Amino acid sequence: MVGVFFTYFALVSIAAGVLTVTLRHPVHCALSLLVLLMHVSGLFILLNAEFLWAVQVIVYVGAILVLYLFVLMLMNLKTDERYFHQSALYVLGPAILGASYVLYNLLRSPFDGAKGDTPAAVVLQDGDTYAVGIKMFSDHLLQFEIVGIFLLGAVIGAIVLAKTPKQLDTERERS
Amino acid sequence: MIPLSAYTAVSAVLFIIGLMGVLVRRNFIIVLLSVEIMMNAANINLVAFSHYLESMAGQLVALFIIAIAAGEAAVGLAIIIVVFRGKISTNVDEMNLLKW
Numbered sequence: 001m002v003g004v005f006f007t008y009f010a011l012v013s014i015a016a017g018v019l020t021v022t023l024r025h026p027v028h029c030a031l032s033l034l035v036l037l038m039h040v041s042g043l044f045i046l047l048n049a050e051f052l053w054a055v056q057v058i059v060y061v062g063a064i065l066v067l068y069l070f071v072l073m074l075m076n077l078k079t080d081e082r083y084f085h086q087s088a089l090y091v092l093g094p095a096i097l098g099a100s101y102v103l104y105n106l107l108r109s110p111f112d113g114a115k116g117d118t119p120a121a122v123v124l125q126d127g128d129t130y131a132v133g134i135k136m137f138s139d140h141l142l143q144f145e146i147v148g149i150f151l152l153g154a155v156i157g158a159i160v161l162a163k164t165p166k167q168l169d170t171e172r173e174r175s
Numbered sequence: 176m177i178p179l180s181a182y183t184a185v186s187a188v189l190f191i192i193g194l195m196g197v198l199v200r201r202n203f204i205i206v207l208l209s210v211e212i213m214m215n216a217a218n219i220n221l222v223a224f225s226h227y228l229e230s231m232a233g234q235l236v237a238l239f240i241i242a243i244a245a246g247e248a249a250v251g252l253a254i255i256i257v258v259f260r261g262k263i264s265t266n267v268d269e270m271n272l273l274k275w
Contacts, residue, residue: 006177014192020208030208048226049237060215064211068248075259075265085198085200102191107180111179117231136235140232143239154245154249161254
């Protein structure tokens with residue numbers, strides 16, 4: 001059953017990724033990115049990470065993607081006739097070669113390492129949100145604060161960048 | 176039980192799709208959307224390793240990546256609005272204000 005769900009989420013998210021890169025109209029690209037984000041959040045559910053599932057749906061789909069769609073519809077972009085780079089075909093061949101080499105190595109490697117301190121039974125006992133919260137506010141408190149400062153800087157930077165510049169010349173003439 | 180290499184394979188495929196999008200597309204907004212695809216690929220990888228190696232640190236880093244993606248989207252879209260207001264095209268190969 002898990003295998004069926006994994007196959008569905010993986011295949012649909014890869015197909016939606018291909019559509020995001022290849023579709024012509026930018027709004028269609030953003031909508032297929034929406035499909036990709038929802039299916040990636042489904043993969044998070046399969047990995048017992050339901051807090052990240054909620055964060056993915058609320059922050060990524062609810063905030064970031066809506067921001068992208070808002071800007072796309074605000075600017076009302078024309079769809080160009082030539083929407084790929086001229087050199088697209090030169091990139092495609094090496095990309096497929098490199099991707100198949102990476103996939104070949106990934107599927108062969110065993111991927112084992114030292115186990116951490118939270119096995120699935122501990123996570124399932126109190127829920128993923130509890131486990132993430134305990135870990136974040138004990139061991140990773142400094143990173144949490146740094147991300148807070150970063151977000152404050154990003155908000156201020158976005159406001160400063162997108163603000164309409166004042167007309168300096170007209171004020172100087174008036175005085 | 177899904178093997179870990181299946182998750183890493185999905186993540187690698189998504190990352191390469193996003194990388195191709197950054198390299199191939201001309202529209203600046205689509206380039207930013209491709210960057211989001213790459214961040215999602217990294218998130219799948221982190222959460223998969225966090226589940227299989229039984230450590231919570233991967234999920235925390237994925238959470239921080241989502242927060243950083245939010246900041247990056249805000250600043251990137253502000254830059255796009257500024258560039259578009261100056262009647263410059265949003266194609267990445269025609270935006271060369273900083274080139275000398």
